[in-house]
Amino acid sequence: MTIFRNVQAELARFRMRVLVASVAVLVCFGLLAARLFYLQVLRHDDLQAQAESNRTAIVPIVPNRGLILDRNGIVLATNYSAYTLELTPSKMVNVEQTIDELATVVEIGPRDRRRFKKLREEAKNFESLPIRNRLTDAEVARFAAQRFRFPGVEIKARLFRNYPYGDLASHLIGYIGRINSAEKEVIDASDDAANYRGTDAIGKLGVEQSYETHLHGITGIDAVETSAGGHATRRLSSQPPTPGDTVQLSIDIKLQKLVEDLFDQRRGALVAINPKNGEVLAFVSKPTFDPNLFVEGIDHDNWQQLNESPDKPLLNRALRGTYPAGSTYKPFMALAALSLGKRDPHTIINDPGFYMFGGHRFGSPENERGGPMDMHRAIVESSNAYFYSLANDLGVDAMHDFMAPLGFGQITGIDIQGEVRGVLPSQAWKRSYFKRPEQQKWYAGETISLGIGQGYNSFTMLQLAQAMATLANAGVQFTPHLVTAIQDSRSGVRAQVPVPTARNLGLKPEHVEIVRNAMVGVTQSGTSARVFAAAGYLSGGKTGTAQAVSLGKNEKYSAVRTEERKRDHALYIAFAPAEDPRIAIAVIVENAGFGSASAAPIARRAFDYWLLGQYPSEEDLVATQKGQSSAPIGKPRQASDMAWPPARVNVSASVAPTSSASAVTPP
Numbered sequence: 082m083t084i085f086r087n088v089q090a091e092l093a094r095f096r097m098r099v100l101v102a103s104v105a106v107l108v109c110f111g112l113l114a115a116r117l118f119y120l121q122v123l124r125h126d127d128l129q130a131q132a133e134s135n136r137t138a139i140v141p142i143v144p145n146r147g148l149i150l151d152r153n154g155i156v157l158a159t160n161y162s163a164y165t166l167e168l169t170p171s172k173m174v175n176v177e178q179t180i181d182e183l184a185t186v187v188e189i190g191p192r193d194r195r196r197f198k199k200l201r202e203e204a205k206n207f208e209s210l211p212i213r214n215r216l217t218d219a220e221v222a223r224f225a226a227q228r229f230r231f232p233g234v235e236i237k238a239r240l241f242r243n244y245p246y247g248d249l250a251s252h253l254i255g256y257i258g259r260i261n262s263a264e265k266e267v268i269d270a271s272d273d274a275a276n277y278r279g280t281d282a283i284g285k286l287g288v289e290q291s292y293e294t295h296l297h298g299i300t301g302i303d304a305v306e307t308s309a310g311g312h313a314t315r316r317l318s319s320q321p322p323t324p325g326d327t328v329q330l331s332i333d334i335k336l337q338k339l340v341e342d343l344f345d346q347r348r349g350a351l352v353a354i355n356p357k358n359g360e361v362l363a364f365v366s367k368p369t370f371d372p373n374l375f376v377e378g379i380d381h382d383n384w385q386q387l388n389e390s391p392d393k394p395l396l397n398r399a400l401r402g403t404y405p406a407g408s409t410y411k412p413f414m415a416l417a418a419l420s421l422g423k424r425d426p427h428t429i430i431n432d433p434g435f436y437m438f439g440g441h442r443f444g445s446p447e448n449e450r451g452g453p454m455d456m457h458r459a460i461v462e463s464s465n466a467y468f469y470s471l472a473n474d475l476g477v478d479a480m481h482d483f484m485a486p487l488g489f490g491q492i493t494g495i496d497i498q499g500e501v502r503g504v505l506p507s508q509a510w511k512r513s514y515f516k517r518p519e520q521q522k523w524y525a526g527e528t529i530s531l532g533i534g535q536g537y538n539s540f541t542m543l544q545l546a547q548a549m550a551t552l553a554n555a556g557v558q559f560t561p562h563l564v565t566a567i568q569d570s571r572s573g574v575r576a577q578v579p580v581p582t583a584r585n586l587g588l589k590p591e592h593v594e595i596v597r598n599a600m601v602g603v604t605q606s607g608t609s610a611r612v613f614a615a616a617g618y619l620s621g622g623k624t625g626t627a628q629a630v631s632l633g634k635n636e637k638y639s640a641v642r643t644e645e646r647k648r649d650h651a652l653y654i655a656f657a658p659a660e661d662p663r664i665a666i667a668v669i670v671e672n673a674g675f676g677s678a679s680a681a682p683i684a685r686r687a688f689d690y691w692l693l694g695q696y697p698s699e700e701d702l703v704a705t706q707k708g709q710s711s712a713p714i715g716k717p718r719q720a721s722d723m724a725w726p727p728a729r730v731n732v733s734a735s736v737a738p739t740s741s742a743s744a745v746t747p748p
Contacts, residue, residue: 141279143240144298147325147570149254149288151334152360155725157254158289160240164216166224167209170201172233179231180212186227187220189213196380200259209235214377242282242376246726248369250337252397253330253497253563255287256372258379276300285375287397288328288563291497295567298325327568329575331360335720336690338727339697340365343683345706348671349650350398352546352561353687356656356665358580359550359559361495363687366398391646400495403503403539404669407625407676408463409654410534412596413548414471415456417483419592423474426456426595432466439526443469460599461607463624465533472532477523480531481507486586487558488547489540494560494581503544506537535628545654546667552596553621553656553665556588597621601659609653611711612681617693622655622684624676627669648672653680657688664691670708679708689717696720 149158166187170176180197183189189212197212216224221236228234242257259282260268268277277283278300284290301322340351344367353363368390374383387395396402418424432451436443443465450462459467472480485491490505504510508523515521530536543561551558560581568575600621604613608624627650651673656662666684673679682705689695697705698715 142301142303142322143279143281144300144322145240145324146242146257146298147296148327149296150327150329151332151337152330152565153333153335154329155334157244157246157250157330157334159243159245161243162238162240163214164221164236165211165239166213166216166220167211167235167237168197169209169233169235179234183212183224183231183234186223187213187216192380192382195382196378199381200378209237211239211377214239214241239281244372246334246338247373248371249341250332250334250364251287251369251372252366252399253287253332253364254372255289255291255497256285256375257282257289258285258375282376286372286499287497288330292328292564292567295328296325298570299323324570326570328564329566329568330563331355331362331565332364332563333362333691335723335725336687337363337365339690340683340687341367341369342702343686343697343705344670347673347679347706347708348392348398349669349673349680350402350542351666351668351683351687352399352542353664353666353691354546354550354561356550356554356559356662359561360565361561361563362664362691364399364563366396366400366402368392368394370394397499398669399542400497400499401501401541402669403501403541404650404652405536405538405627406489406534406540406545407627407650407652408465408533409545409623409625409652409667409676410532410538411460411463411468412552412600412623412654413484413487413489414468414475414480414532415460415599416552416588416592416596417475417480418456418471419595420588421475421479421483423479424456424471429453429455430459430464430467430470432459432464434466436466436469436529438469438473438529441526443529456595457599457602460596460623461602463603463608468532469529470532472528472530473525475528475532477528477531478507478509480528481505481510487551488544489538491544493543493547495543496562496564500543501541503541504537504539506531511537534625542667542669545652546665549654549656549667550662550665551586552593553662555590555593556586558584558586597656597659600656604655608677609655609681612677612685614712616685616688616712618657618688619659620655620657620688621659622653622681624681625652625654626650626675627652629672646672649674651676651679653677653684655681655684655688657692664688673708678711682708682710686713689713690720694720696723 146160148156150156166183168176168179173179180189180194193213197210200210216236224231224236244251244254244256260277260280264283268274268283273294276297276299280297280300284293284296289296299322302320304318336353340353340363344351344365347367349367351363351365352361354361370387374387379387419426430453432454434444434451454462454464454467456467458464484505490503492500492502511523512521527536531538547558547561550561562578562581564578566575566577600623601619603609603624604616604620604622609622613620613622629647629650649672651670652668653676654665654667656665664687666687668680668683670679670683686697686701686705689697695717696719697713698717700715701710701713701717704710704714
């Protein structure tokens with residue numbers, strides 16, 4: 082009986098074990114089925130995409146960068162395709178040794194090594210870095226035959242930017258350069274990050290920078306099937322890149338070149354504007370630089386030469402250089418006096434050659450004759466004494482409030498980045514600028530020099546040109562702009578960039594006419610009469626001479642005894658033709674002395690080109706470069722007869738768009 086009960090108990094335990102095992106098996110199969118359902122049904126699309134990505138690779142195709150043209154369609158920036166030899170340091174055991182071995186196959190010079198080292202320091206996150214650009218077909222063939230020796234080294238076909246006229250208009254066109262780490266972080270965080278895959282360079286300055294979104298284009302892609310080793314076996318699909326848009330400027334590059342040639346080796350700036358719409362016709366900063374140096378990554382020697390030069394060739398003087406306006410400020414002072422009712426144009430102020438205020442003698446060296454001055458004669462003969470007294474009558478804050486709408490000390494809003502504000506002083510400005518209380522107080526004597534554009538006044542040539550254009554256009558002001566049209570690369574449609582809305586400053590026509598007539602008098606019987614003798618048009622202008630450094634009390638200025646870089650600046654503002662102005666100019670020649678001797682002759686020849694189609698004779702060009710000309714000498718040439726492209730420029734690269742080149746290794 083006992084044995085029977087034991088058997089029954091064992092049987093019961095066995096059945097329980099079988100049941101538990103069965104349940105466990107069923108649970109396992111249930112979990113397996115659930116997992117299969119999760120993978121096969123719920124995550125089907127996701128896993129299929131992952132599996133697809135394991136056998137495919139997406140290769141970005143960098144688009145052709147858009148062209149930059151001048152107003153007449155002359156190409157100022159274009160592209161060409163060339164092979165580069167590139168290294169990926171993370172795939173190498175010894176980078177320097179690899180470079181040494183590569184040098185036995187492909188020529189690698191010291192400049193290439195220095196540039197590579199600089200790129201490696203600044204762009205550590207990039208997959209590959211170029212050690213040599215523009216390889217010849219023979220070099221490509223030699224490397225291809227020995228490629229097995231160099232893991233981490235490959236040849237890529239890349240697009241390169243080319244500026245066919247070298248340093249001509251470099252500050253306004255700008256340049257492109259390799260994306261640095263900070264820029265890469267900004268791009269990666271932006272909505273446009275995907276569009277910059279494979280892109281090595283972006284606009285760094287000028288139009289290249291400010292119109293980057295238009296010029297870059299849309300990156301294309303190649304979807305390729307890859308082997309287990311990651312090598313491409315066949316192309317699965319392709320989406321071609323969309324080239325960047327073509328950007329057309331308002332600049333006349335031939336006028337630009339003429340002005341740059343007239344400056345020659347002298348430092349300075351010139352801005353020419355169409356008063357009727359704000360188009361910038363010339364935008365000159367001298368000295369210039371060659372933007373092609375930056376395309377492949379500038380080497381140490383060239384960078385040091387540009388960055389440490391006392392002439393500061395990288396400084397855009399038209400946009401960022403600030404200067405006292407000198408006597409070119411006087412027409413605007415007269416306009417302020419008329420508009421604010423502070424002085425009748427017929428009021429007589431005696432000019433004995435100086436002005437006394439607070440026991441201090443303020444000189445008036447520009448006016449040679451002196452004597453009684455009304456407003457017209459004070460502008461024509463550039464009487465300092467007249468405008469010293471006017472500044473005292475107006476006061477600093479009234480001057481500030483009138484001059485600010487004209488653009489002095491303000492951001493003009495031109496369509497390139499980097500503009501500086503300069504200084505249009507006021508009592509509030511001085512309180513915020515200086516730290517110590519004794520420095521913050523405004524003294525009446527400080528107001529006097531402001532009347533002749535000196536003192537704290539500090540403006541850009543762009544601001545001075547805008548103010549001149551506004552006065553020439555009877556108080557109707559346009560925002561200066563460089564780009565007039567953008568042509569869509571896909572549709573070919575050329576869209577005009579809308580002209581910024583005009584702003585009427587509400588100047589009274591009779592006040593404008595008084596000042597403009599006086600400026601015409603400057604060119605007929607005043608300080609620039611010799612320069613504009615026998616001109617085929619009537620123009621208005623104002624010469625200016627501005628101190629580069631302040632003089633001590635009782636110290637007299639002598640150009641002969643003063644170091645060249647501390648001598649006075651020469652300025653000139655002008656508009657023409659007087660009856661219907663189509664061009665307004667502001668020009669400065671640094672440390673060149675009187676505006677009538679060095680600045681006005683440049684403006685005269687720019688007017689001759691723009692209004693008469695005339696180009697200076699060779700002898701006149703040389704004389705003007707030396708600051709030794711007044712009215713043109715010799716027989717002027719016809720601008721239409723001047724050869725283009727000019728001699729001594731780099732036009733070796735094609736000026737037509739190249740086809741896009743993907744980053745693939747040649748066979």
